[in-house]
Amino acid sequence: MKEDFFRYGENNRGFGMLSLPETMADAPIVILFNAGLLHREEPYRLNVLLGRQLAELGYIVLRVDLSGKGDTPARLGLNNRESVALDWGFIKEALYKRFGVQDFILGGLCSGADNAIKLTALEPCVKGLILMDPISSRDNRFYMRNWFRKISNPYKWLTMHSIFARFVYRHIASTTAASEEMESLRDKPTREDEEQCFSYIMEKRGRVLAIFTSHALSRYNEVGQYARASGIENLADCCDEVFFPHAMHLYPVQAHRDQLISTIANWASTHLKLFQGVNR
Amino acid sequence: MNPFFFGSSAQPLYGVHHPHKAQQMRQESVLLCPPFGQEYMRSHRAYRQLAMLLAMQGYSVMRFDYRGTGDSSGEIENATVEGWLEDIDVAVEELKETACVDKVNVVGLRLGALLAAAASTGKSQIHKLVLWDPVISGTRYDEELQKAMQMEGASVCNRVDENETLHFNGFPLVKKLRQELGTLDLLDLNPKADKVFNVISQENDSSRILKNAWNRKTNYTYELAPAPGDWNYVDEFGGILLPQPVIQAIVNWMVK
Numbered sequence: 001m002k003e004d005f006f007r008y009g010e011n012n013r014g015f016g017m018l019s020l021p022e023t024m025a026d027a028p029i030v031i032l033f034n035a036g037l038l039h040r041e042e043p044y045r046l047n048v049l050l051g052r053q054l055a056e057l058g059y060i061v062l063r064v065d066l067s068g069k070g071d072t073p074a075r076l077g078l079n080n081r082e083s084v085a086l087d088w089g090f091i092k093e094a095l096y097k098r099f100g101v102q103d104f105i106l107g108g109l110c111s112g113a114d115n116a117i118k119l120t121a122l123e124p125c126v127k128g129l130i131l132m133d134p135i136s137s138r139d140n141r142f143y144m145r146n147w148f149r150k151i152s153n154p155y156k157w158l159t160m161h162s163i164f165a166r167f168v169y170r171h172i173a174s175t176t177a178a179s180e181e182m183e184s185l186r187d188k189p190t191r192e193d194e195e196q197c198f199s200y201i202m203e204k205r206g207r208v209l210a211i212f213t214s215h216a217l218s219r220y221n222e223v224g225q226y227a228r229a230s231g232i233e234n235l236a237d238c239c240d241e242v243f244f245p246h247a248m249h250l251y252p253v254q255a256h257r258d259q260l261i262s263t264i265a266n267w268a269s270t271h272l273k274l275f276q277g278v279n280r
Numbered sequence: 281m282n283p284f285f286f287g288s289s290a291q292p293l294y295g296v297h298h299p300h301k302a303q304q305m306r307q308e309s310v311l312l313c314p315p316f317g318q319e320y321m322r323s324h325r326a327y328r329q330l331a332m333l334l335a336m337q338g339y340s341v342m343r344f345d346y347r348g349t350g351d352s353s354g355e356i357e358n359a360t361v362e363g364w365l366e367d368i369d370v371a372v373e374e375l376k377e378t379a380c381v382d383k384v385n386v387v388g389l390r391l392g393a394l395l396a397a398a399a400s401t402g403k404s405q406i407h408k409l410v411l412w413d414p415v416i417s418g419t420r421y422d423e424e425l426q427k428a429m430q431m432e433g434a435s436v437c438n439r440v441d442e443n444e445t446l447h448f449n450g451f452p453l454v455k456k457l458r459q460e461l462g463t464l465d466l467l468d469l470n471p472k473a474d475k476v477f478n479v480i481s482q483e484n485d486s487s488r489i490l491k492n493a494w495n496r497k498t499n500y501t502y503e504l505a506p507a508p509g510d511w512n513y514v515d516e517f518g519g520i521l522l523p524q525p526v527i528q529a530i531v532n533w534m535v536k
Contacts, residue, residue, distance in 0.1 A: 003351070015283070017351055039321075043450075044450055045349070048350075048351065070324065070328075071283075071328065248437075250450075252436075252449060252450025253437050253450060254447070254450070254452065
């Protein structure tokens with residue numbers, strides 16, 4: 001494995017870092033997007049470690065700074081969606097020039113996952129998605145499972161007073177929980193984005209890996225719910241779901257980070273041939 | 281900006297060179313030494329902006345990542361103070377060569393300031409040294425982190441494990457690194473630099489101790505540039521910190 005720089009966009013204004021495998025022939029390309037405002041390395045070097053691990057398996061991995069993040073300057077006068085779409089066009093072009101590849105696997109955590117979905121919906125050039133804490137719809141039994149999870153948790157009973165106090169405070173002060181506040185800031189994919197995105201993935205016989213943490217508990221609480229609640233027919237057939245209810249959103253615990261990276265590496269290893277197959 | 285790898289080919293370090301953008305290049309360059317852990321994540325944008333502003337003033341500027349951090353090779357678990365000081369020495373030499381100047385100024389933020397000061401007493405000859413919200417000693421840093429851990433309450437990401445690795449905000453400081461950092465103390469180090477600028481965003485015990493100890497030094501300047509300085513704060517938004525008053529104070533002092 002070795003690493004190299006990646007430039008894209010007008011006057012090579014955009015920047016990213018490539019982790020390259022020993023053998024480049026037929027190597028599929030994974031692109032990892034920024035989460036929130038963080039630069040390409042991600043919290044706890046997640047993208048660095050993940051990129052290097054996937055490169056060992058035979059993938060070319062690009063961790064890229066989209067405009068306004070890390071080492072790529074912001075684009076003025078464009079909203080997030082426009083700016084990301086413009087960046088994506090340049091990134092694809094630069095990757096094609098360098099590697100001759102036209103099918104990609106996109107991935108990211110939080111807003112990185114949102115961007116991956118929105119970009120996949122633009123045109124059928126994405127064969128795989130690695131989504132870390134994407135927004136999941138709730139299914140019919142979500143609230144029942146949620147309620148059961150809460151009442152069967154002895155810790156909740158022991159801390160009932162503080163839960164009640166928090167509820168009253170939020171009600172009086174008209175504030176929202178941090179997770180809800182964060183969700184409201186996300187430029188989420190629309191229903192149309194999701195439908196188009198997954199229909200392209202299915203058309204290309206691609207694969208999706210969706211990984212959820214405790215951060216998603218207000219929307220997600222059972223493996224299989226993401227595909228089921230999306231209402232997209234046959235999504236479950238190409239979507240692998242993993243739920244780490246004890247892990248936190250940014251994976252600050254080493255053991256959870258290791259678990260995340262090995263889960264993605266196993267998935268990538270399983271589907272390496274599939275991703276290699278259509279790249280050329 | 282020009283990214284490049286430097287150091288040994290077995291363990292390359294990641295660096296970024298910002299060539300000067302002024303009409304006339306100054307015969308001095310600036311190396312930025314990053315902090316560690318969450319502080320590194322939160323300061324990336326601030327360092328980038330500082331580099332660009334200094335480049336506009338005619339300086340050749342270089343940012344880099346220590347081994348085991350950022351885009352450099354290696355794992356954080358294998359990091360040592362000796363290794364990081366070596367990285368600073370190599371970076372100083374690299375910058376001299378890239379910028380074709382002999383005078384190197386160094387800016388260090390938090391732990392980066394302590395390491396930069398330590399590096400100045402070794403091989404690296406430093407002209408101007410900027411200590412930005414410096415960690416004044418490794419022992420104090422360790423105590424500070426443990427105190428913050430107690431306040432927040434022990435958790436899986438804030439704890440000292442059975443190997444005496446201190447996990448703070450999820451970043452591990454292994455026993456060896458903690459012990460080595462414990463030997464570094466700014467008050468004992470007496471940095472070898474022609475001029476030292478100590479810039480503080482928020483006064484605290486550490487900054488007062490350093491100010492009182494060094495105030496009589498003729499080459500020492502202290503400035504309080506009030507700005508947000510909660511470098512270790514963690515949120516789920518991936519929040520960054522861009523303390524403009526401090527950045528501007530550093531640029532102003534450097535060009536003076």
